[in-house]
Amino acid sequence: MGWKKSFTRIFTRAEAKASRTGALLVQVGLHQPRFTPRQYDRLADEGYQKNVIAYRCIRLISQNAAAVPWILYQGRGANKVRLDDHPLLTLLERPNPMQAGSELFEAIFGFFLIAGNSYLEAVGPGGGLPRELWSLRPDRMRAVPGASGVPESYRYTVGGNHVDFPVDPVTGRAPVLHIKAFHPLDDWYGMSPLEAAAVSIDQHNDAAKWNASLLQTGGRPSGALVYKPSHPDAADTLTADQRQALKQELEQHFSGAENAGRPLVLEGGLDWKEMSLSPKDMDWLLGKDVSAREIALAFHVPSQLIGIEGSLKFSNFEQARLAFFDDAVLPLLDHVKDELNHWLAPQFGEDLHLDYDVDKIEALAPRRQQVWDRLTTVNFLTINEKRAAVGFAPIAGGDALQGG
Helix, strand or coil: CHHHHHHHHHHHHHHHCCCCCHHHHCCCCCCCCECCCCCHHHHHHHHHHCCHHHHHHHHHHHHHHHCCCEEEEECCHHHCEEECCCHHHHHHHCCECCECHHHHHHHHHHHHHHHCEEEEEEECCCCCCCCEEEEECHHHEEEEECCCCCEEEEEEEECCEEEEEECCCCCCCCCEEEEECCCCCCCCCCCCHHHHCHHHHHHHHHHHHHHHHHHHCCCCCCEEEEECCCCCCCCCCCCHHHHHHHHHHHHHHCCCHHHCCCCCCCCCCEEEEECCCCHHHHCHHHHHHHHHHHHHHHCCCCHHHHCCCCCCCCCCHHHHHHHHHHHHHHHHHHHHHHHHHHHCHHHHCCCEEEEECHHHCHHHHHHHHHHHHHHHHCCCCEHHHHHHHCCCCCCCCCCCECCC
16 A cells, blocks of 8 residues: 555645746736737737738748648657547548638637737537637637636636636646747747837838828928018018918829829929938838838748849749748747647547648658658668658568668
């Protein structure tokens, strides 16, 4: 019976474990929902809906990542077996009645890139396997801090009504998966790439607004009319009627794109004084391109993939696509894969782990071809060693060296 007592003590200590610094994370607001440091609606509006560069980057990453199929393995190392028919794969392919798998994951990736946080809800009978997966809007979700530094629950609020998703204080498991990016100054929420690119996005949006305003009022002079009396007996200022008539004439004949370039005829002591810089003086186009490159940089997207002229960082489009997947798509897939293997896969059985099918990524085909070409020419590896190098299972009789 001694081993039982020893095991009980070990298990009790494991149950009671807690970070010594966890309690420090909750200085105020214990058991109260903690609001996100930035307004999600502002990020989504200014950064995604109104900025074509950020929109293109987010769509490019989320759509390409969502198009990569998921695969399921059981076991580890040389003993792992690929499962082609499993309830978990079925769930990922058809997660809910409203969405297919690619649409769900596009939403997960999109929310993550816009807000730095993405939430996935598992729906199923009590104690049973999840039957549906739903992506939840980050602006409606709040983390409720617990005493140990682990969220006590997650609160989802819509129209004044809320639903709480409790979190197990020991395992950290909950019906909701919180996928968050690294944030250097926040313990509960992730940081969006849009936050890092906020200044560049504002500059790019302001440049677009300036250009639109210029087109809409293309002929309006950017300066001031200065009145100088034509002779000593003339009044020093214009009358109210004269100012109103002059204003109406300028609006009717020199404002709007249709009046662009129309010459301004001055008389009666009027003189034109330039008061603004021209687009050339402001290097407007150059500044707009710099802002666009900085936005793409925040998302790890090569600038030539989003149509910025003069982008010659990569010698060809194929290399740019390869860099795009290496720097933007694959790290995001790895992040989500690890979260799913920690939260979702164990609910369907032991020793199951998800992965994504790299061989289905067409942009990586040149790299795979190089590996295959090198393996084909070597003679110091067995067939099974070559097959293992490219992710294939061993075959009978494949452990002997070729020609041996």
